[in-house]
Amino acid sequence: MTERKTLRTKTYVLLAMMVVFGPSGDVLLSRGMKQLGGLHVWSFDGILHFFMRAFTSGSVWLGIAALLLFFISYLLVLSWADFSYVSPASALGYVLVALMGYFFLGEHVPPVRWLGIALICVGVFLVGGTHPDTRQSG
Amino acid sequence: MTLRTALFIGIIVVAGQGGDISLSMAMKQMGEVKSFTPRNLARTLGRSFQIGWMWLGIGLMAVGFFSLLALLSWANVSLVVPATASSYIVGAMGAQFLLGERVDKMRWIGVLIVCVGVAIVCAA
Numbered sequence: 604m605t606e607r608k609t610l611r612t613k614t615y616v617l618l619a620m621m622v623v624f625g626p627s628g629d630v631l632l633s634r635g636m637k638q639l640g641g642l643h644v645w646s647f648d649g650i651l652h653f654f655m656r657a658f659t660s661g662s663v664w665l666g667i668a669a670l671l672l673f674f675i676s677y678l679l680v681l682s683w684a685d686f687s688y689v690s691p692a693s694a695l696g697y698v699l700v701a702l703m704g705y706f707f708l709g710e711h712v713p714p715v716r717w718l719g720i721a722l723i724c725v726g727v728f729l730v731g732g733t734h735p736d737t738r739q740s741g
Numbered sequence: 742m743t744l745r746t747a748l749f750i751g752i753i754v755v756a757g758q759g760g761d762i763s764l765s766m767a768m769k770q771m772g773e774v775k776s777f778t779p780r781n782l783a784r785t786l787g788r789s790f791q792i793g794w795m796w797l798g799i800g801l802m803a804v805g806f807f808s809l810l811a812l813l814s815w816a817n818v819s820l821v822v823p824a825t826a827s828s829y830i831v832g833a834m835g836a837q838f839l840l841g842e843r844v845d846k847m848r849w850i851g852v853l854i855v856c857v858g859v860a861i862v863c864a865a
Contacts, residue, residue, distance in 0.1 A: 678764065678789065679782070683773035686765040687836035687844045691829055691855040697862050716865035722858030729851030737843035 607734075610683065614735045617680040618692050621673055626696045626703075628669030635662030684735040691730045694723050742820070749812040750824045757805035757825070758832040762839055763798030769840070770794065819864060826860035 639656055643649070657663050680689055698720050704710035712720075771789050774782070789795050812821055833852045836842040844852075 675782070675786065678768055678786065679774050681765045681768040682771050682785075685836060685842045685844075686762060686840060687833045687842050687848060687852065690761065690832045690836075691852050694829070694855045694859055697859060701862065713865055716862055719858045719861030719863075719865060722854050722861065724858075726851045726853070726855030726858055729854065730848050731851075733845060733848045733851075737845075738841075 610735060614680060614684050614688075617676045618689065618695075620676040621680070621689075621693050622695045622699055624669045624673040624676065625693070626700045628666045628673055630700070631662045631666030631669055633666075635660040635664075635666055638662065685737055688730060688733065688735050692727050695727055698723055746812065746816050746820075749808055749816075750821065752808045753805050753812065753821075753825055754828045754831050756801045756808065758828050758835055760798045760800070760802035760805060761832060762835045763794045763801060765836075765840060767792040767794035767798060823860040823864040826856050826863060829856040829859065 636657065638660060639653065644652075677689070677693075701712055701716060701720050705712045767789055770792055771785060774785055809821070809825075829852050833844050833849065837844045
């Protein structure tokens with residue numbers, strides 16, 4: 604029983620890391636690339652120079668670090684948890700992005716998107732009610 | 742939707758989920774990670790890259806990613822991204838038949854609801 608509880612706890616912790624680091628990485632990368640401006644010169648030198656500049660951006664590095672942490676968390680949780688459990692549960696990232704946009708950036712979230720967010724929460728709640736590792740659930 | 746668009750959406754979904762399932766296969770071969778010290782994590786992740794499934798997974802994910810880039814060059818993102826929400830269903834089917842996971846009724850209902858929710862969020 605305790606082992607089951609430990610398994611659930613570490614699954615939740617790593618899923619939370621995935622949900623936070625995945626979307627954060629995307630947002631940071633996007634911000635960093637937008638700060639650079641568009642890629643206008645499509646020659647080899649132009650593209651090389653663009654990417655060299657990208658790697659001087661703090662946001663790009665933070666984005667890469669966040670995505671790396673996301674990937675590590677994903678691999679670790681897959682070492683014991685079902686893929687059919689982890690994959691839908693990680694959709695909570697969409698919810699986090701919408702809530703962050705609404706509360707911190709003052710973005711307008713249309714009612715249809717709230718409906719989608721509510722459905723994701725219900726779906727994740729149902730998946731979360733099953734055992735993370737069906738090979739151990741008896 | 743043209744046949745070419747439908748074909749590319751299929752490739753993105755199947756290659757992407759195939760990649761994830763291959764990664765899952767590799768990590769299951771590694772066994773449950775129980776120690777979270779930096780040294781053990783580095784050793785575990787290092788060893789995981791010696792497993793063929795890991796490289797197959799990365800290769801399939803790259804196929805999915807570049808197919809997405811190609812598709813976005815002619816199709817609208819408002820069609821492409823919600824359509825790829827079907828990945829959750831394909832992933833659950835793959836998990837059941839390829840990884841031998843027991844996807845019960847409750848989990849299936851949850852997966853379907855998440856799939857609809859993600860499609861709505863992406864389309865809205």
